[in-house]
Amino acid sequence: MTSVPHLLTEIPGPRSRELHAQREAAVASGFGVTLPVFIASAGTSTLQDVDGNTLIDLASGIAVTSVGAANPLVRQKVAAQLDLFTHTCFMVTEYEGFVRVAEWLNDHVPGDFEKKTGLFSTGAEAVENAVKIARAYSGRPGVLVIDEAYHGRSLLTMAMTAKEHPYKTSFGPFPGDVVRGPNANPLRGAGTDAALAEIERIVVDHGADHFAALVVEPIQGEGGFVVPAEGFLAGLRRIADAHGIVLVIDEIQTGLGRTGRLFASEHDGIAGDITLTAKALGGGLPLSAVTGRADIMDAAHAGGLGGTYAGNPLACAAALAVFEVLEDPDLLPRVAGIERSIRRHLEPLLVELDIVAEVRGHGAMMAIEFADPGTLAPRADLAQRIASACHAAGVITLTCGTFGNVIRLLPPLVIEDAVLEAGLEILAASIRSIAAEEAAA
Structure with a gap:
């Protein structure tokens, strides 16, 4: 070289x-x-x-090209799919790649329970669909997020994102029913016990039946690569369980090997009810996924999930190549x-x-x-x-x-x-x- x-x-x-x-x-x-x-x-x-x-x-397209921006296996599998067809829309006629990607994620996402997966195109789409699914499952409206969080650029995900500029400036008003709790930031924020106590207070004050989802990044991305204080994520898991809230782990930037584990939540020994992946998932092609407990994922009615490009066959071919790279011991x-x-x-x-x-x-x-x-x-x-x-x-x-x-x-x-x-x-x-x-x- x-x-x-x-x-x-x-x-x-x-x-x-x-x-x-x-x-x-x-x-x-x-x-x-x-x-x-x-x-x-x-x-x-x-x-x-x-x-x-x-x-x-040293940027990887903001954690997208984790296996390289010109990975030969990704190029090979995408080229083979390109020779067959580029698109049919999975909601019109089906194709195998979508199913194979879902199966791999169901097998590898943390959680000792039966899982199902939906594929989409962008990280923000994954976040919004997770909220939709959690609302359908719980019958509740509220979304609880963490300070310094980043979840995307769509209107709902901007409401969930903490940073004002450049993401939110001049683009409001934003959807309601989004409430922010403190982060256990070891350098600047509250300690674990204080942060969890405040989040518990927020949940109780809003009522036991208010929050559908608690959405958290296991390591914050745009918020500053903040690794939460020890015990914080496990504490969020306990709060979600105690109040019947769907815990959504946003692994869009942290997942698929980025932190030295297949998923960053493994560092804390927890599993979300729903786990989100994107970025590295498609090896440079637009692909995102919502993977979760089968009973939660099936709460959305037929036709309630989808998207014209959701789980595009070229992106699915790329993801299957990414999985092969990740399986290298x-x-x-x-x-x-x-x-x-x-x-x-x-x-x-x-x-x-x-x-x-x-x-x-x-x-x-x-x-x-x-x-x-x-x-x-x-x-x-x-x-x-x-x-x-x-x-x-x-x-x-x-x-x-x-x-x-x-x-x-x-x-x-x-x-x-x-x-x-x-x-x-x-x-x-x-x-x-x-x-x-x-x-x-």
């Missing part, structure tokens, strides 16, 4: 800048962009742009090795630099948070400057967090050791450089 990143021009290069100008004229301005670089091709863990630059991918131990490498590069910065507030996460879902020492006042400006320095050096990183002060790392699960090391060295050097500038200012 040629050493990476391999840069022939500045980032973005002249051809990318030309195409970006065309984009600005043609594409609605509401679509943001992290790095205005146009991609021509991809490798296992690298992206090649139209100017001939090779970039290290060496893969999940390798993800644990990715975490060790990230911690080895970043945890020394906790001692070295006072702007580094926390390094956290599991597996290939890791984050580093920046804040003023003592006060923990969020420093989104530092996170953005560090991300920009990485981009200029040919490493794709993403920011996140309620305050925008977190850099999140989502490398492909199949990233080569040398590529990961090169990317982490550039990230650590960028952090040190920006910290030095800050100290000198």
